[in-house]
Amino acid sequence: MSTVKKRSPILNVLIHAVLIFLAAFQLFPLVVLFINTLRTDVEIKHMPIGLPEHASFLNYAETWVKGSYAVAFRNSIFIGACVIVIVLVGAGLAAYGVARLKIPGRNFFIGYFMLGMSFPAFMYIVPLYYNFSEMGLVNTHASVIIIYAASYIPFSMLLIRTFLVGIPRELEEAGKIDGCSEFGVFLHVTMPLSLPILATVALIVFVWCWNEFLWANTFLTTDDIRTVSTRFYKFVGEWSRDLAKIYTAGMIALGPIIVLYLCLQKTFIEGLTQGGVKG
């Protein structure tokens, strides 16, 4: 780029100003959210933006108990963990199959999962709801676990496949010469090599389970089995008069994901964008 003419200094300053403004704009709602968790309802109603008069974390203790967030956290973590296991097994096996083996219909499967990745939820939510309701699965964790795992497998499988295509096969070949079966190679050579991408998939799947609203709000309607995001949605309805609690509930629900993201931003960004583009 050295030969490219330099921008005029005024334009340069302007561009930096825009970038800083955009960063502030993206963070602004979250900053307001956080500060308001330290204030009282009266303060917030008086002026929605402002520093707390007496900063206190009291809202957190109260909201955590009144919103029974302990239960909601347990539900979301349990659902996320189950979905991660199913997705990693299903997508890991399938990715190995299409990336490493000359199976019949390989391109069909790749195409199928690409379609699966963009398949509209509204295409199957209605009959699935009434089927699950007949089977007694509505209002059980199993219902959303089954659905999440199925709908996240295509993305995960394509992401793992892209990773496998990019790593050399030598170790796997060596494993085969040593007499490992195809499945043995998969289990003892390929999967350990793929740990970084499997961790990425697990992380993304967990966050999706945590954030998901449409299915969770439709299939889980009793308080003791709600996930964090739908528990929050219900909480807002119940406590609409106490803004301090609403903001605190929002922070409790978003907090874990914000912390995860700040610690593992690279994994998030690369995982979420690569899977889509390279397919």
Add this chain to the structure above:
Amino acid sequence: MKKSFLKDKSELKRWAGLFFVLPAFIYHFIVVIVPSLKTLYLSFFDWNGIGNPTFVGLDNFVEMFTTDEVLPVALKNTTIWTLWFVTVPIVISIFVAVWVSGVKHSKLQMFYRTTYFLPYVLSAAIAGKIWSNFYNPYYGFTTIFKSMGLDGLADIMWLGDPKIALFSVAFVSNWSWWGFVMVLFISALQQIDPTLYEAASIDGAGRARLFWHVTVPGVSPTIVFIVAMSLMWSILSFDFVWVMTMGGPGQATELLSTWIYKNAFVNYRAGYANAICILQSVIVLAIFFVNQLVRKKVEEAV
């Protein structure tokens, strides 16, 4: 027949490989594709979700375009929503991506990227509800505008005025979405051959010409991909609208998705909801297949 097909060992091994792919395929097929086919089938029935469906032929589809007064509104709103998301975030992102890639200080560049992307990883349901509070006419940002003497802004009912409610929600959805698009553009920019820039600038091209003649063609496969993705994604949008306005006030922010949801789970007209699902999915899947074709063409051309 099968025996001769599997006669030699390598052929057998080839078919055995299917055991790796089939669990995921069958599982996905049963949970996603089978009910989808049922949606198609039931779109020809009048059904409340519980009782026996009554076959009504094409009545649901006829109703969609004749007696249903909400569907045209939902279609119109979905179109406006979609037009917004294939233009605004893409235009913002492409410029910002160019500027962010130009930031020399790598930590600062990383900071911008991380910050812009952050809202995308957050739950739309939760973030949407928080924004609803900001928009609230009694104790939201109205109070701030009033104290600053900006009565014009203070009087706006962001979610209550049918004329602007849809844009207020789109604004929030855009907040969470554009950072993702921008990161896609940054990765596309990194793949442009730097010698192209040098060659063009030796020929005397200025920054604007470089942008139009090197950058834009260089990211064109990404633009195609993002336009297709934005189209599909915005036609299916649900979360932000549902938590912020539920399609209201009146029908001002009704989208195809919210109208389907209301028919299926509020009015218990599952058969009719399925017919709208078919309309929506046909549009989305058509975009998917057109995109696949275009992508192949673009890749061949590059």
